[in-house]
Amino acid sequence: MPPSPDAVGAGPAYRAEHPVPDGSGGPRPEGRPAPGEPGPEGRPGRAKKKAGRNLPAAIGVGLGLGAVIIASLFVEKTVFVGVVVLGVVVGLWELTSRLAERKRIHAPLIPLAVGGAAMVVAGYVRGAEGAWVAMALTALAVLVWRMTQPPQDYLKDVTAGLFAAFYVPFLATFVVMMLAAHDGPWRVFVFLLLTVVSDTGAYAVGWRFGNHKLAPRISPGKTREGLVGAVAFAMAAGALSMTYLIDGGRWWQGLLLGLAVAASATLGDLGESMIKRDLGIKDMGTLLPGHGGIMDRLDSLLPTAPVVWLLLVIFVGAS
Template sequence: MNDSSRGAPPAAGHRAPSDQGACPAGPARDEPEAQQTRPMPIVPDGPAPDGPLPGGGRGAAHRAGPLFRDETPQEPMAQNPAPHPAPDQPPQKKRAGRDLRAAIGVGVGLGAVVVASLFIVKAVFVGVIAAAVVVGLWELTSRLDEKKGIKAPIVPLAVGGAMMVVAGYVWGTEGAWLAMALTALAVLVWRMTQPPDGYLRDVTAGVFAVFYVPFLATFVALMLTPHDGPWRVLTFVILTVISDTGAYAVGWRFGRHKLAPRISPGKTREGLVGAVTFAMVAGALCMQFLVDDGVWWQGLLLGLGAAVSATLGDLGESMIKRDLGIKDMGTLLPGHGGIMDRLDSLLPTAPVVWLLLVLFVGSH
């Protein structure tokens, strides 16, 4: 067998260098090759190393090309090679962008607080709403100041926002409207104590904050006033949560067509269908078994309205966050972001659910 790892035979009258230096005079040319005293090099099982051989220097068997002729040279690795999954590994599945364990844990904890306060003392739940409003206003005004330099006065917003929720629960819609007007007026007056530069910008943001957070949250307090108020509020919370869950589950699994890519690239049309479907089923069950004098077909309409308003509310806050250049409004809730990141779909859904419930079963 020819040793393919050896070089070409030396020319006549010329001695070829060996791996270890000069080679002693070899046998005559007509001697058989088997009688040579030089041992055959041991071919390793794997590819030959790039460095020198154990004896020092580089042997004739190690050249620039591959060790064997049928071996394919390896291309140099790219600077940043793209990762390729191993053939025996399944393709990676989609992963959620947030810590699901933390999100579920925080969600369950918040749900326990809501349910406990709802069915123990109504006034405690009103306090929970007011506290959420104050924290949400603080997050919103802080981000406006950090990213846009807009200084909406937080003191009249926080005090007036909490009073709006209480006024809505105690005096109904008239109390809510009156408290909103007084809060907006307090924002205008409070800002007068500072230099006039940016006055219009700051008070406009303040009045927007009054409407966006405490006024919409007041409808939750209005839902609480009837004799079956806790069940109405629970229905409202269930519909909103189920809508968000249906949109997430269906969109994550089947989402292909973007719903509003410029506003929220993660939302899909399939997710919207999932939100509507889940919310309509939940609405029919809630109206049939939780709300007094409710009928299942009313729950279908209630679920449809809740799913649409929740989606629009989520898109609305996404538009605000895109304008501010942020991902979340805060970091208070692990896995969720801030309070406003949880109120985004609840706030616009509250007046829709309140109005439909009043039309279907009355306000008492």
């Protein structure tokens, strides 16, 4: 998977060009003008672009993580459910830890982790009804658990807890709800594929052609050109995926699915960028070299999951 574009200040995906300062004072290689100096044809030299992260580490970790996820997906459904549960618990730990460190907001992790795991399992076994019941019970557990501590900041802590319960485990239940269908592994594979392709398209096009910022106050590195790349790549992959991987799928459905994925993945990136800017951090964690934390990889996946689940239900049915 490509490195996350949500680093505060500037992520690599959708990246606009940035000049490389020359502090050496020494001669430049022949034929390579400094940024702003006239080039061979009288035009200012183009700035050298930087990726912004350790790309070899990011690519290696991404490929390894992707291999584990895909293997668990097609070996046994329940193994993949376990992988989702693990990702949810680690993501909750990262989110609550950063809230406590940066904002002194203490969302109770234990009821969130237990309730989040139960939410994922309930979503797989009982569908949307089970997920909603588990969400309600998790919210109740957060309210009661926090009562064992002094009342100061009670409202702030439980509000953050309810947000965390919705943002991480509840949205993740839509992944296992896709998995429950007869062709569930392929539905989840298409969901993962389109999200990764969208991020990759944004990264490649934005890095090469990005000049017009998309949301400079939220994520200055994202560009409109990168968004166009995300849409184009995701729509093409969607048309192929719906034609060849999903039972009863049609190519035009794939175009709509790819467009929706590009939009939701971009909004998810921007949403987590807002959170990280508010917290004043670059990454949510350090578990994945070149990527940050688990939440830095889930930022576009979580909000995309309900979108893909709903569209696949509309296009080809729930089961």
